[in-house]
Amino acid sequence: MELIDGKLISAQVKAELQAEVEKIAASGGKIPHLAAVLVGDNGASETYVASKIKSCEQIGFKSTLVRRDASTSEAEVLEIINQLNNDPDVDGFIVQLPLPDHINVDHVIEAIDPKKDVDGFHPINIGRMAKGLPAYISATPFGVLELIKRYNIETAGKHCVVVGRSQIVGLPMSILMQRNTYPGNCTVTLAHSKTQNLKEVCKSADILVAALGKPEFITADMVKDGAVVIDVGLTRVVDTTKKSGFALKGDVKFDEVSAKTSYITPVPGGVGLMTVAALMYNTLLASKKEIYK
Ligand code: NAP
Numbered sequence: 001m002e003l004i005d006g007k008l009i010s011a012q013v014k015a016e017l018q019a020e021v022e023k024i025a026a027s028g029g030k031i032p033h034l035a036a037v038l039v040g041d042n043g044a045s046e047t048y049v050a051s052k053i054k055s056c057e058q059i060g061f062k063s064t065l066v067r068r069d070a071s072t073s074e075a076e077v078l079e080i081i082n083q084l085n086n087d088p089d090v091d092g093f094i095v096q097l098p099l100p101d102h103i104n105v106d107h108v109i110e111a112i113d114p115k116k117d118v119d120g121f122h123p124i125n126i127g128r129m130a131k132g133l134p135a136y137i138s139a140t141p142f143g144v145l146e147l148i149k150r151y152n153i154e155t156a157g158k159h160c161v162v163v164g165r166s167q168i169v170g171l172p173m174s175i176l177m178q179r180n181t182y183p184g185n186c187t188v189t190l191a192h193s194k195t196q197n198l199k200e201v202c203k204s205a206d207i208l209v210a211a212l213g214k215p216e217f218i219t220a221d222m223v224k225d226g227a228v229v230i231d232v233g234l235t236r237v238v239d240t241t242k243k244s245g246f247a248l249k250g251d252v253k254f255d256e257v258s259a260k261t262s263y264i265t266p267v268p269g270g271v272g273l274m275t276v277a278a279l280m281y282n283t284l285l286a287s288k289k290e291i292y293k
Pocket of ligand 1: 163169271
């Protein structure tokens with residue numbers, strides 16, 4: 001079993017981005033600028049946004065945080081988006097999800113200019129990705145692809161089972177793994193809560209991507225010997241031994257599954273760190289106008 005080290009790879013990606021920003025700065029070019037919109041006071045969202053802003057600082061990107069309280073109306077959020085769409089200094093921006101219940105997430109995502117949609121959530125970016133056209137790829141699946149690439153994991157002809165069909169993780173992951181490229185060329189099964197015989201389906205996977213948000217759901221009896229296991233899950237569970245009062249758990253029961261695998265991502269220290277690195281990469285692409293010329 002080889003551990004896929006998200007900490008190491010994300011640090012490598014960030015160092016590469018930092019070197020690129022130094023070159024841009026030295027030649028008098030525009031420093032990439034990421035903005036983040038955070039509405040409400042969801043503890044996990046605050047942590048995620050803080051780590052995105054911190055990564056911008058580490059790499060040398062400019063960042064802006066737009067914070068509003070939970071009572072902010074949908075119209076006000078749409079106005080913030082309008083301003084960011086029209087701000088020539090902002091290369092890309094994200095609206096941290098989830099949003100308070102009274103705000104329609106589709107209205108918000110569709111209001112973002114696809115050219116600045118560095119989270120890759122806009123239907124135009126999802127559609128372009130599905131067609132194999134240049135697009136911002138949703139940061140979590142993008143981070144997973146980068147891990148697979150940097151560990152030279154073979155994907156062609158393999159059976160990839162993705163558990164979870166969310167628009168931001170499972171669905172794009174399944175589309176990306178079937179593309180006629182590397183990583184890709186897998187035979188893909190997209191499983192969800194209505195899938196029958198989930199255990200057998202998972203057991204037939206050469207590459208198993210768990211993205212269902214159920215801590216330690218994937219047990220050893222669901223995993224084929226020698227499989228590659230990618231754990232996207234990230235759930236806060238109460239842990240009184242921790243200073244924060246919680247621990248982060250993946251969707252895979254790591255202790256019993258890891259011994260059966262050829263490669264596995266730990267939680268924490270796996271996919272989560274790559275998500276931020278991938279977002280930074282998308283921001284650089286945005287500032288260089290690489291996706292939309
Ligand atoms: P989500 O929107 O809640 O979607 C969960 C998916 O899992 C749904 O498609 C659901 O099926 C499926 N599912 C739920 N219970 C299941 C079961 N018992 N058997 C089979 N499928 C089941 O979740 P998400 O936003 O994709 O997030 C998934 C996990 O990834 C969460 O733990 C989240 O925190 C984590 N995450 C991590 C990162 C990162 O950076 N590492 C980024 C994003 C998300 P139905 O469609 O049938 O309901």
